[in-house]
Amino acid sequence: MNALNTTPVPIEKFTAVEHRFGNTLPLLHEISHALHRLQVEGTVTTLDLNAVPFGPGDERQLVDFLGRGEVSAKLEAMGDSHIRESRYSGVWIVEHWNTSGERVAFQIEITKLPALLEAQQEDIAESLLMLQAALENARNGASV
Amino acid sequence: MTGATLERGLNAFKEQVDAPVAAFFSSCVNCGMCAEACLFYTETGDPKYTPIRKLEPLRRVWEQEYTVLGKLKKMLGLARPVTDELLQEWQELLYDSCTLCGRCAMVCPVGNDISYMVRKAREGMVASGNSPADVRSAAERAVRIGSPMGLKYKALAAQIKRIETESGIKIPLDVEGADYMPLLSSMEIINFPEYIEALARIFRQAKVSWTLCSEAFEATNTGIQIGSSDIARELVQRIVDGAEKLRVKCVIAPECGHAYTSIRWEGPNLIGRPFPFKVLHILELLDELRASGRIKTENLSNERMTFHDPCSIVRKGGVIDSPRELMAMVSTNFVEMQDHGKWNWCCGGGGGVSANTNAEALRLKVFKRKKDQIEQTGATKLITACANCRLVIEEGLEEYHVELPLEGLTELVAQHLVEDK
Amino acid sequence: MNESMDFLLWTRGTAFDVSVAIFIVGMLIRLFEIVSLGRGRDLAAPRGTEFLPGIRTILSRTLPYGGTFKRQPLTVIAGYLFHIGLLVSLLLFIPHIELFRETFGFGWPGLPNPIVDAAAVLGITGLLAALWNRLTNPVMKMLSDSEDYLVWILTFLPLLTGYLAYHRMINPYPLAMGLHILSIELLLVLFPFTKLMHTFTLFLARWYNGAMSGRRGVES
């Protein structure tokens, strides 16, 4: 091992340069049009960023541009999900991770409230049953 | 060999195709620009007069004899043959409607020298018996009698005698060892003998050693006009023989376009050897005399004059500046035509057209181009340096009822010559 | 199966080799055919020289004479448009330059694609105008034979297919590119045997014209 360590192996120093490839600007225009539609017609738009051919640095540029707004939510269902409003109200950044901590979806939603934050009908029904069962248990003498 | 046959014609076409012809045909893209340079098209609007189209028979021979694909097509029977009917139809295009003026060769974007090819195509027309009857008989007269107009030395001798008597100047004849031997055109002898007198006066003043040759005075060459090198050679040979016999240093071409071409540019190639003498056009000689101060002029005219450039002398002969220099010797009010010098428009009668009665109506029609060009200048006198142009223009102006005096440049110089009395 | 890729590979492979070979062999045969006919030595005493006037005419005939330009502006303008469009697209498009570099071992700088694209559009426009001119101008109409129209098609197709391939207007792309290459191959194969030869022989023709005139002391 020592011999290997002393062998001079030149390592090129590489400082990654972030180039602007111009792919974020059209996307921002699309977001702007979607926001206008939301304001006027109330139409909800979802953009799947996995389908956008980002170059290196493009994604960070977009996220930096959108910034952070007032609301931020974390969801724990089959891995984490982060849903946060950007500095532009009505524009939400949604990221889903799987249980192994890898991002499986990256979206921008232009909506008043991302649907995933709402309690779901099926879960409500299940919750109601569970709650009723719990109350039944309590009435039967169990301590609340 | 006797008589003209299609076979001899085809062989002649085949002989005439050379590398320039092959390069020209390979390059033509049928863009039609040559039509716009040709007065036979511009004045009639008939596309059949498009210069390059006039070469269809020669083009077919080139294609079928000298290109791989053409030979193949000919073998498979797909090629359009050159027939006697085709050549008959093309007589009008190769003779009546082409004066060999060479203007088309100046505009062709790919650089085709169309008049070079028309001259060559006529060889095939002659050998196949498709040359116009009038030009044919002129050629016969030239060979048999000595001049296309049937004029013999007797006539010249009479003119010489008359001029000598009237002017009192001796005209040297058959003087061995003279420097210059001027040639004359039949037209000058018959229609414009003033030219001979003008020469005599100018040469006397400039102390030029010169002589006429009784065996070789005729400069015109119907072999060139009809397009037969064999006939042209015979006629040129007479001049060469005369000049060599008199051991002159220089032969002077007269005010005649095609005569200059035949003796200056084609002559040595026809006889197959360089001349032992120089050939100059009379305007070149006069310009030399002017430049060396041997002739001077006086009483310059302020009449508005313009100059018609004879195609064979100017565009195709290269005598471009001399006429301008000489005009400045005689006139203070010289105006150029809009297209002049190498861009000049033809009078419509060169290349044998004026000798061809079939072409007469067409020639008068297309003369409109020249007439308009002259009128545009507002000149009251027209000068030129070609007896044929002069006759054709006179006839044309008469047809269009335009009154305008015409004069030869040499005579004009003689008129203003400062002479030691 | 896989038609368009097979087609593309065929056009980039066998067909390209064959057509380039035919082009070169044909060109050489044609040039030899022309030059072998010779030109008689001119025995007349020259007034001027041949070489420089010949070169001068090679260059000067690229510009039209004013008088004829005024009479036939469409012929001149359409001619310029399509020749420039064609030459720019052919010689200054970077993918084409790479092909030349591979063939000859050297290349040259190209132009940005939008400029080449514009040149191609001009070229296509020029060719359409030239066709219209050929069909309507009485002189050209009379002169034109089937070869003129064949040559027009052979010239038009590479520009058109190149334009369509670049803008990916034919799908899939291998088909578009294959068609483009095929159109070039057609052009190459027929080039030596049609008046497309003028591309090369015009230099000869102009030189002969200029030299013969130059000898007589005339700038042609």
Added chain:
Amino acid sequence: MVDTKTKTLGEILRHSGVSRRGFLKFCTATASMMALPPGMVPAIAAALDKARRPSVIWLSFQECTGCTESLTRSHSPSLENLIFDHISLDYHHTLQVASGDAAEAAREEAMHANAGSYLVVVDGSIPLGNPGYSTTAGFSNLQILEETAAGAAAVIAVGTCAAFGGLPKADPNPTGAVSVRDIVTDKPVINVSGCPPIPVVITGVLAHYLTFGTLPELDQYGRPKAFYGTSIHDRCYRRPFYDKGLFASTFDDEGARSGWCLYKLGCKGPMTYNACATAKWNEGTSWPVESGHGCLGCSQPDFWDAGGFYNALSIPVGELSRTVSYATAAGLGLGAVAAGINHRSKVEANRRHGEVTVDDLEKTS
């Protein structure tokens, strides 16, 4: 324990305690993976809710196992796990525990039990030159494929070898390799080409079948349009440089460092249809062009024979310089012959010239 063979996916997930939110998130990820628009999520949710688990038989022929590697090392294993949890991978040489007769028995059992509804996945090409070139348990690849495909609902040809013959078929194709489509003509065959294919594309196709019970829309090469619908070039983030005419000329020049277009360095992106530019590789880290190397065109038929990897796409496949030199030599020879013929022709015409005198001007008839 839920019987995964009879329950729907929705039932299985809910039984495992996955909330509706979790399910929707799964559907969103699935839609994204299948390259479907986000608007399709409700439809996917509805379909997945009712989806049943299909049986899958995986056959490996003349291949390098790179396709399986690609799939099993894909960047979102839990998602694929979910999918694989809900398909029944009943036979796979490389992955299955069983071997020998037991393995073959498993294949036959799966074929029997799911006749007409199972999926066959194939990686590798089929040699027709000699059946012995590639065999499994004494059966030639051709026999196994024909037998297995007979009762299948559809065949998925994974990788360029299975889809188009791939490397084994490269010139001169010593084994006589053919693609699945050359053999299976009476069943839908989906080509998932690439060398290897992008993992999410493989799972995306399976997910599509699982979700909708149908096969996705295919392009003219039999590939799912959702992934192969646009070329690498059209989705490439370096495309603006191509348009501006800014190209890297070597792998270490200023252009390469500045991330310019790799066309001159042989990028086959313009003719290649695949999802690399968006799906990317290695957990979405990068993809060939982003890492500075041109696309090899591996998802296209015959990519191995499509000219040098480092030659620009516009450069022909053959050795052009050689063709040019040979043709020039031939042209000089033939040209000399043509010149000789023309010269002789003209000399002959000159020889036959009879002098034209003024007596020869009239036609003789």
